[in-house]
Amino acid sequence: MxxxxxxxxxxxxxxxxxxxxxxxxxxxxxxxxxxxxxxxxxxxxxxxxxxxxxxxxxxxxxxxxxxxxxxxxxxxxxxxxxxxxxxxxxxxxxxxxxxxxxxxxxxxxxxxxxxxxxxxxxxxxxxxxxxxxxxxxxxxxxxxxxxxxxxxxxxxxxxxxxxxxxxxxxxxxxxxxxxxxxxxxxxxxxxxxxxxxxxxxxxxxxxxxxxxxxxxxxxRPFMDIARIVVLIIWFLIVRGLYIIPRDFLRNLKKKGFKRFFVEDFLKNGDSPKKKALSIALGVFLGLSPLWGFHTVIVIFLAILLKLNKVIAFAFSNISLPPFIPFVLLMSIRTGDLVLGKNSSLSMEELKDFNAIQQLESYFVGSIVLSVSCAVIFGLLGYLLLKIAQPKNIVAHG
Known part of the structure; x- marks a missing residue:
C-alpha cells in the first residue's frame, strides 16, 4: 500500500x-x-x-x-x-x-x-x-x-x-x-x-x-504468567456460570426451539458419538447430588474432555427447579431399591426438601440413577443421531 x-x-x-x-x-x-x-x-x-x-x-x-x-x-x-x-x-x-x-x-x-x-x-x-x-x-x-x-x-x-x-x-x-x-x-x-x-x-x-x-x-515469566493463570481461572468460572448459558438462551430465543434443534444440534459438525457422550455427561451431572455446581462442573468437564459444551449444558438442565422434586423422589426410590429400604416421603414433602432426612437413600440412589440415565440417554441419543444425521454433513470428533 x-x-x-x-x-x-x-x-x-x-x-x-x-x-x-x-x-x-x-x-x-x-x-x-x-x-x-x-x-x-x-x-x-x-x-x-x-x-x-x-x-x-x-x-x-x-x-x-x-x-x-x-x-x-x-x-x-x-x-x-x-x-x-x-x-x-x-x-x-x-x-x-x-x-x-x-x-x-x-x-x-x-x-x-x-x-x-x-x-x-x-x-x-x-x-x-x-x-x-x-x-x-x-x-x-x-x-x-x-x-x-x-x-x-x-x-x-x-x-x-x-x-x-x-x-x-x-x-x-x-x-x-x-x-x-x-x-x-x-x-x-x-x-x-x-x-x-x-x-x-x-x-x-x-x-x-x-x-x-x-x-x-x-x-517476568513467573509473576506475569501467574497473573494470567489467575485471570484465566476466573474467566473459566464466568464462562461456565454466565457466558455459555447466556449464549445458549440467546440462540434458543433468537432461532426458536425447532430451528435451534436442527441447526445447533442435528447439523452441528460433531460426530454422533461426541454428541451422545455430551448428552450422557449432561444427564449424569444434572442428576448427580451436586446442587449449585452443575453448570460450572459440566462446562469444565466438557472443555476438558473436548465434548460439545452446548449439548452438555442443555441436558444438565434436567434438574431445573420445576423438576427437582421429581428428581429427588426418583433418587430416593432408587436408593431404597438398592439398599432394601422403604421411605414414605411423598411428592408434596419433597417440595420442602425433606429428602435430607433420607440422605443415605438419596445419595446412593442419585449416583445409581445418574449413571443409569446417562448410559440410557447416551445410547438412545447415539442411535437417534446416527439415524437422523444429515448425509451431506461430514462429522468430526
Whole structure:
C-alpha cells in the first residue's frame, strides 16, 4: 500500500497509534521515527521510565504524551492511552512495543486487514510465527500456554495471543468493563477474552519479528504468567456460570426451539458419538447430588474432555427447579431399591426438601440413577443421531 494512501486511510478510519513505553531508551527513537512515517496521530504513555526516555521525548513535540510519575504496568498504560484516544475522536488504535521487536513498516498490514474485515468491530493481532528460529524459546512456550488457555475460555484458535502489535477497536471496546487490577501483561489476554464475549471478531495477521541484542523486556515469566493463570481461572468460572448459558438462551430465543434443534444440534459438525457422550455427561451431572455446581462442573468437564459444551449444558438442565422434586423422589426410590429400604416421603414433602432426612437413600440412589440415565440417554441419543444425521454433513470428533 502506498505511503500516502496509508496515511489517508488511517485518517478516514479514525485510526491512531498508542504506544506504552518503559525504560526503552535504546530503541524508542527508532520505533517512533518508524511510526511517524505513516501518521502523526500518535499517543505515547511514558510509564514512569527512569532512564533517558524523557529526554528523548523532548524531540517529539508532535505526538501526544502522557507522563506517569511511576511505573504502573503495560496494561494500565494502554488503558490510559485508549481513553485519551477515544476522547480525541479515534475509533481504532494500533499498538506496538518499543523494545525493537516490532517493525513499524507492518502498520499498513493492519490498515489493510481492517479495511478487508467483514465487520468494523474487529481486534487484529499480529502473528509473530512463533515456530521460527528467531523467536526465543521462552516466548514461544509462553505463547503456546497462553493460546491453550485462551482457547479454553473462548473456543478461539489463535496462532499468537501474546503479541503486543495489535489493532484495537477502542470505540467498540468502550462498553467493556476491564478489571482495575489488570495493570500488566495480563490485560492483553483480558482484552481478547472480553472482546470475544462482547461479539468483537478476533483475527491474526502475519507480521515480522526481531529480538535485538539490546532489547529490554519487562516480562517476568513467573509473576506475569501467574497473573494470567489467575485471570484465566476466573474467566473459566464466568464462562461456565454466565457466558455459555447466556449464549445458549440467546440462540434458543433468537432461532426458536425447532430451528435451534436442527441447526445447533442435528447439523452441528460433531460426530454422533461426541454428541451422545455430551448428552450422557449432561444427564449424569444434572442428576448427580451436586446442587449449585452443575453448570460450572459440566462446562469444565466438557472443555476438558473436548465434548460439545452446548449439548452438555442443555441436558444438565434436567434438574431445573420445576423438576427437582421429581428428581429427588426418583433418587430416593432408587436408593431404597438398592439398599432394601422403604421411605414414605411423598411428592408434596419433597417440595420442602425433606429428602435430607433420607440422605443415605438419596445419595446412593442419585449416583445409581445418574449413571443409569446417562448410559440410557447416551445410547438412545447415539442411535437417534446416527439415524437422523444429515448425509451431506461430514462429522468430526
Amino acid at each position: 502506498d505511503l500516502s494512501l496509508v496515511t489517508s486511510k488511517m485518517q478516514q478510519l479514525q485510526c491512531c497509534v498508542v504506544v506504552a513505553t518503559y525504560n526503552n531508551e535504546k530503541t524508542l527513537a527508532q520505533v517512533l521515527d518508524g511510526i511517524l512515517v505513516y501518521t502523526n496521530a500518535v499517543i505515547l504513555v511514558n510509564d514512569g521510565s527512569q532512564d533517558g526516555t524523557s529526554e528523548i521525548l523532548q524531540h517529539y513535540p508532535q505526538i501526544t504524551q502522557i507522563q506517569l510519575p511511576r511505573n504502573k504496568g503495560k496494561g494500565y498504560a494502554l488503558k490510559k492511552g485508549f481513553k485519551k484516544a477515544v476522547s480525541l475522536g479515534f475509533a481504532y488504535a494500533i499498538t506496538l512495543d518499543t523494545d525493537g521487536q516490532h517493525f513499524p513498516e507492518d502498520i499498513p498490514l493492519f490498515v489493510a486487514a481492517l479495511e478487508a474485515s467483514e465487520t468494523p468491530e474487529v481486534l487484529i493481532i499480529g502473528d509473530r510465527n512463533m515456530n521460527t528460529a528467531d523467536v526465543l524459546a521462552r516466548s514461544a512456550k509462553g505463547n503456546r500456554v497462553s493460546g491453550y488457555w485462551v482457547r479454553s475460555v473462548t473456543g478461539l484458535t489463535l496462532n499468537d495471543t501474546q503479541s503486543g502489535f495489535r489493532l484495537y477497536p477502542i470505540k467498540a471496546m468502550q462498553k467493556i468493563v476491564f478489571f482495575w487490577s489488570t495493570r500488566k501483561f495480563e490485560f492483553e489476554t483480558e482484552a481478547i477474552v472480553k472482546s470475544h464475549w462482547r461479539g468483537i471478531k478476533i483475527v491474526n495477521i502475519p507480521i515480522q519479528i526481531l529480538y535485538p541484542k539490546d532489547r529490554v523486556s519487562h516480562f
